[in-house]
Amino acid sequence: MEAIYECMESILPFSFMHYDFMKNALLAVLLLTPIFGMIGTMVVDHKLAFFSDALGHSALTGIAIGVLLGISEPVVAMTLFAIVFAILLNSIRRSRVSSSDTVISVFSSTAVALGLVLLSSGGGFSKYSSYLIGDILTIRPAEIAILAVVLVLTLIFWIFCFNKLLQISVNSTLAASRGVPVKTIELIFILVIAVIVTISIRWVGILIINSLLILPAAASRNVARNMRQYHLLSVLFSMAAGVIGLVASYYYGAAAGPTIVLVSAVFFFATFFLKRLVRN
């Protein structure tokens, strides 16, 4: 780890690089943001923005259940609950109920309320409030290693399943006719989203995690002309917003997660108006 720190200090001779917590945060951002940039493309294409938002909100109940069951590591309880919640939400989505967004909203609200009630009973919610906006400055080297593993696993999944996900997003019956196991691939994808969201939530925050998933892909969509551009720009926007947001939050003394989201929003509106300008 020391070698990585030294390397970072020599490449980036800035004052914020004198602190180990900033080096850790930067490493985490460089590992997390490409994952969000990649996955976000298909979350948007599959119209799962609302779904992934609900998934993020379910984290509170996950933490609460973990506390009740005496699970010491909240991320374990959060991930297990998110997997169950994701499977449940997916079955609702697949049932083609005309108001599936309403049903997802009901489940999402219930999960948030249940989590808040359980965690605030006895007046002890303050120690969990950091989960709402996250704190990437507290990340430790061992957790960075976990993020590196998650990035590699996500890349492997992406290489093998991207074309299938694209086929399903364009027309699921057509994908099925070409031999794509639609239900299985969709289920694996939502489980991947569930695991990534819950693993990252501690550092990014429940309130804003979905923005990191959606905004870079939405900004990229404004200007991309094909899937290569879409993908590349989404990852670049995500990484650039992560780095700029982290550094800006250091100088302004603001929370890192929301600052990163604000930079992503700037990218979205800039590309949105650029598109209009080009069209006119």
Add this chain to the structure above:
Amino acid sequence: MRHVKGSCCTTIKSIGVSSGKTQILHDVSFHLHCGELTVIIGPNGAGKTTLLKALLGELRHTGSIQFHDPSGEERRIRIGYVPQKLDLDPNSPVSVYDFFAAMISRRPVFLSKGRFLHKKIGEYLAEFEMDDKLDRRLCDLSGGELQRVLLAVATHPAPELLILDEPVSGIDSNGMSVFYEKLGALKRERDMAILMVSHDLHYVAQYADKMLLLDQTVLSMGTPKEVMASDAFKREFNVFVEAEDR
């Protein structure tokens, strides 16, 4: 229903589909022969798209689908499918190349283009005069152009049965004639069976070899002339007129 050697044949036998307690299709049986265009007609809610989805294996069904090649051997059928529409947003970044490459290749389309794959897709699209649209976004294509891209995808690799779900909706009359002529060329030159759902009785009567009138089950099947002269057709057709008048 015994198969006669010499021509490939798909036998659809007693297909039934239910949703909960509602029976959408029951006892649907018919034959499809290679080199023939069979068009399914029927009122809204007759189960036309449901039948296609059952044939494609997307919906659970009772009954069986058997395919015999020209030598009389029974084997697994290869089906090509042209959907009615694609689920695309107005600014979807999926290009024709991306779409085609994702369908026929394992190379992830977010990586750089494969030169060989690019050339091959260009050749496939050229069969439908669409090679110049290779790098266009799907959402920027006209209805007719999109249908030709979908046809190119559905016919590569070459299927024994090509299924089309109302493929000409939103296409002008000139585009319709071009489309049906292309289908005619496909069935003749590639000897594939074509099964299509359509509402355009005028074009169906002109281009189809067989017509199948469906309303939960097969009400009538034969040449367009035979089906359109049947009592079932007159009954269903009058229902259409009454419904439109209302």
